[in-house]
Amino acid sequence: MKKNQSTILDKASIFYDTFERKAGTELKVTHYCPGCGHGILHKLIAEALVDFDVEDKTVFLSPVGCSVFAYYYFQNGNIQSAHGRDPAVGTGYKRANPDSIVISYQGDGDLASIGGNNILQAANRGENMTVFFVNNATYGMTGGQMAPTTLIGQRSTTTPRGRTVENEGYPLRMSELLSTLEAPVYIERVMLTDPKNIAKTRKAVRKAIKNQIDNKGFSFVEVLSACPTGWKKTPHDSVNWITEVQEQYFPIGVKKDVSEEREPIIVKRITPKYSDFHKVLDIQSLNDLPDVPKIPDTKNINEEIKIAGFGGQGVLSLGYVLANIGMGHNYAVSWLPSYGPEMRGGTANCSVKISDVRIGSPIVDNPTTLIALTKPALEKFENDVVPGGNIIYDSGLIDVAPKRKDVNVIPIKATEIADKLGSTRAANMVLFGVYSKLTGYLSQEYIKWGIKHIINKEKFNELNMNALNAGYEFGEK
Numbered sequence: 316m317k318k319n320q321s322t323i324l325d326k327a328s329i330f331y332d333t334f335e336r337k338a339g340t341e342l343k344v345t346h347y348c349p350g351c352g353h354g355i356l357h358k359l360i361a362e363a364l365v366d367f368d369v370e371d372k373t374v375f376l377s378p379v380g381c382s383v384f385a386y387y388y389f390q391n392g393n394i395q396s397a398h399g400r401d402p403a404v405g406t407g408y409k410r411a412n413p414d415s416i417v418i419s420y421q422g423d424g425d426l427a428s429i430g431g432n433n434i435l436q437a438a439n440r441g442e443n444m445t446v447f448f449v450n451n452a453t454y455g456m457t458g459g460q461m462a463p464t465t466l467i468g469q470r471s472t473t474t475p476r477g478r479t480v481e482n483e484g485y486p487l488r489m490s491e492l493l494s495t496l497e498a499p500v501y502i503e504r505v506m507l508t509d510p511k512n513i514a515k516t517r518k519a520v521r522k523a524i525k526n527q528i529d530n531k532g533f534s535f536v537e538v539l540s541a542c543p544t545g546w547k548k549t550p551h552d553s554v555n556w557i558t559e560v561q562e563q564y565f566p567i568g569v570k571k572d573v574s575e576e577r578e579p580i581i582v583k584r585i586t587p588k589y590s591d592f593h594k595v596l597d598i599q600s601l602n603d604l605p606d607v608p609k610i611p612d613t614k615n616i617n618e619e620i621k622i623a624g625f626g627g628q629g630v631l632s633l634g635y636v637l638a639n640i641g642m643g644h645n646y647a648v649s650w651l652p653s654y655g656p657e658m659r660g661g662t663a664n665c666s667v668k669i670s671d672v673r674i675g676s677p678i679v680d681n682p683t684t685l686i687a688l689t690k691p692a693l694e695k696f697e698n699d700v701v702p703g704g705n706i707i708y709d710s711g712l713i714d715v716a717p718k719r720k721d722v723n724v725i726p727i728k729a730t731e732i733a734d735k736l737g738s739t740r741a742a743n744m745v746l747f748g749v750y751s752k753l754t755g756y757l758s759q760e761y762i763k764w765g766i767k768h769i770i771n772k773e774k775f776n777e778l779n780m781n782a783l784n785a786g787y788e789f790g791e792k
């Protein structure tokens with residue numbers, strides 16, 4: 316990236332040379348209306364990022380609103396969040412990448428309305444990020460509806476006769492509200508009206524970014540910004556309206572500043588090896604137990620298992636036991652339960668992944684093995700199984716066979732077998748036995764040992780072992 320300094324009257328190098336907003340076009344101008352404040356604020360932020368030399372580690376969070384297209388202009392990292400969710404997305408990004416610079420750029424609809432709680436919680440946690448809050452007293456993008464910052468008496472498409480206290484309440488002063496919180500470091504309101512105030516905005520922008528570079532915590536700059544289109548005014552009249560009307564209710568100035576006295580918060584990123592996760596989290600690993608059996612070498616596997624049935628059939632616990640035993644074999648695993656609000660009897664399923672490589676997402680869309688314990692479960696997931704995959708189903712409970720011809724279909728009367736062994740509840744262990752025999756990558760010795768320790772209920776041991784053996788022997792046949 317070419318470097319230039321903002322003192323040179325040139326476009327900051329963090330901006331793309333041309334903007335390809337529409338395929339095949341190479342525009343030199345932004346999409347903002349004449350007189351809109353967004354463009355000026357973009358420029359001030361861009362220049363600060365270049366001058367601080369942090370453009371390569373900056374992530375700009377675009378909101379839903381007129382500035383949604385910021386990613387066409389800034390050539391640093393970009394994330395497009397759902398409406399109002401920048402503070403939550405920024406929190407996640409910053410915590411995973413403490414050395415990055417996170418810029419949350421939000422309109423008043425985005426920040427103070429739909430995302431009101433998001434910003435409040437992020438500010439209250441003191442996330443080390445910089446928030447630019449564009450207060451243009453309207454929803455610009457959607458055509459001028461009332462925003463939480465729309466002034467009393469101000470007309471909008473949803474308050475055609477003007478906002479009233481009786482109907483819509485008072486406009487929200489976000490800077491004042493947030494400055495009552497302990498955690499934020501710096502909160503200032505500025506306005507983009509004239510060179511003097513733009514210079515003040517420039518200073519505030521820099522300070523808010525510098526605070527983040529210095530790990531001081533949460534900084535927030537509210538910018539009174541013109542929306543001539545939404546306000547149905549000329550650019551000139553819009554600027555006058557800010558100083559004559561808007562600023563009366565939203566006075567500019569520093570609302571809170573403890574940047575000098577606040578000690579930097581240095582977050583150390585910990586990246587333990589998989590095998591050390593339990594130590595970091597201070598939980599005991601199954602494999603720390605003294606009698607742990609020999610663990611076979613890991614193989615190249617990528618198992619995606621969906622186990623589905625009703626609550627009470629042991630669907631979730633089968634997945635849980637399976638994932639733990641996979642983890643004991645040193646595989647990366649995930650277990651994602653999904654169930655209705657009922658304690659028993661509602662639909663329940665879980666997704667389990669067991670892999671020799673890192674797992675990006677716990678969601679199983681296309682299982683390599685489906686274990687179905689009810690007819691609705693089989694019908695729901697049958698078509699999702701990968702070609703060549705397995706469908707193991709309880710044929711005592713499900714009276715229709717799967718229609719798929721391109722998968723291995725294994726019917727077993729698991730519940731009936733478990734009943735004969737002493738309890739319906741061991742049906743899940745029968746199915747585990749079939750699965751383990753069929754796939755063959757888990758050690759039987761370890762499975763038996765693991766089940767005892769994971770379930771940890773002495774009185775079920777014998778039943779579970781018998782059920783597991785029954786399934787295993789069935790699988791052999």
Ligand SMILES: Cc1ncc(C[n+]2csc(CCOP(=O)(O)OP(=O)(O)O)c2C)c(N)n1
Pocket residue numbers: 379380381382398421422423424425426449451453454455456457462
């Ligand atoms: C979940 C969701 N709800 C509603 C919308 C519609 N929507 C798009 S932009 C917007 C308001 C944007 O206003 P503001 O945040 O003030 O930004 P401005 O356009 O004024 O810069 C709304 C409600 C949406 N895109 N997504």
Ligand code: SF4
Pocket residue numbers: 346347348350351352353381451455456541542543544545
């Ligand atoms: S509608 Fe308003 S906020 Fe949106 S680009 Fe136009 S002037 Fe700017």
